Amino acid sequence: MTRLLLVEDDPTSCGFLHAAAAALPARVDIAGSVADARRLATHAPYDAWLIDAHLPDGSGVALLETLRAEGFRTPALAHTAAREPEALEALRAAGFALALSKPVSAAAWQASIRQITGAAGARPDAPSAPPGAKAGLVWNTASALRAVGGDAGNAAALRELFLGELPGTRDAVVRAAGAGESDAVRQAVHRLRAGCGFVGAERMDAAAADLHAAPHSSDALHAFLAAVETTLAQR
Structure with a gap:
């Protein structure tokens, strides 16, 4: 059986990508940090590493x-995210065989894994799901269902x-x-945006994108x- 190492610190993204x-x-x-990923990768043989570009203790490129x-x-x-x-091109230039934007559909995720492991049924890169509209819905249920292959139970759990x-x-x-730590603001909202995509939280994703672009802005x-x-109110 294929053995994979998934390096991801966001619980929503991790739950979907793992399944x-x-x-x-x-x-x-599963590894949630650079340190954990390095420990696992150096002590067990894997057919592929699936590495998040931004981790709590470093970057996927550095790992x-x-x-x-x-x-x-x-x-x-x-x-x-x-x-x-x-x-994406910078990640490929850094040595990754493929680079995908989250959210990514289950079919595209699986096809990409097959592609880099040489498994049967591999096909060229499939496009990731499109980002939400700027003034999007609070919850885009159709987008969330596409991400999980139409499984309503999985979408609700995520x-x-x-x-x-x-x-x-x-x-x-x-x-x-409050502490003026713009890098920490960016890291938090970058991590959030991946989860937004998997659950169809379009309005949340747009607001997070604006804050990521202007972390010192009180309006953002x-x-x-x-x-x-x-x-949270429209659960």
């Missing part, structure tokens, strides 16, 4: 560079997981903004907090 990869079928180990310097040649796929073509994490993310953003922060409250 989709396991359905290949595959054995999927891959370290593992390559230690002699490991396992195929690696990068996944990121960034959607700009240049961001939404509850997302909602459970949202207050903690809000509080982390408020603390970082207020809009972000308003989007959090609206999202």
Whole structure:
């Protein structure tokens, strides 16, 4: 059976990506940090590493560079909340065989894993799901269902997981903004945006994108907090 290492710190993203990869079928180990990923990658053989570009203790690029310097040649796929073509190209230039934007459909995720592992049924990169509209819905149910292959139960479970994490993310953003720590604000909202895509939280995603672009803006922060409250209220 294919053995994969999934490196992802966002619970919503991790839940979806793990389930989709396991359905290949595959054995999927999970690491939530650079340190955990390095420990697992250097002590067990994997057919592929599936590495988030932004992690709590470093970057996916730095992790891959370290593992390559230690002699490991396992195929690696990068996944990121960034959607700009240049961001994806930079990840490929850094040595990742593929780079995908989240949210990504289960079919595209599985096809990409097959592609880098050489498994039967591989096909060229499938496009990731489109980002939500700027003035989008609070919940785009159709988008969420597309992401999970039409499984309404899975979509509902991911939404509850997302909602459970949202207050903690809000509080982390408020603390970082109050301390003037723009990098911490960006890290928190970048992580949030991946989850937004998987559950169809379009309005939350748009507000998070604005705050990521202007972490010192009080208007962007207020809009972000308003989007959090609206999202939590419309469960």
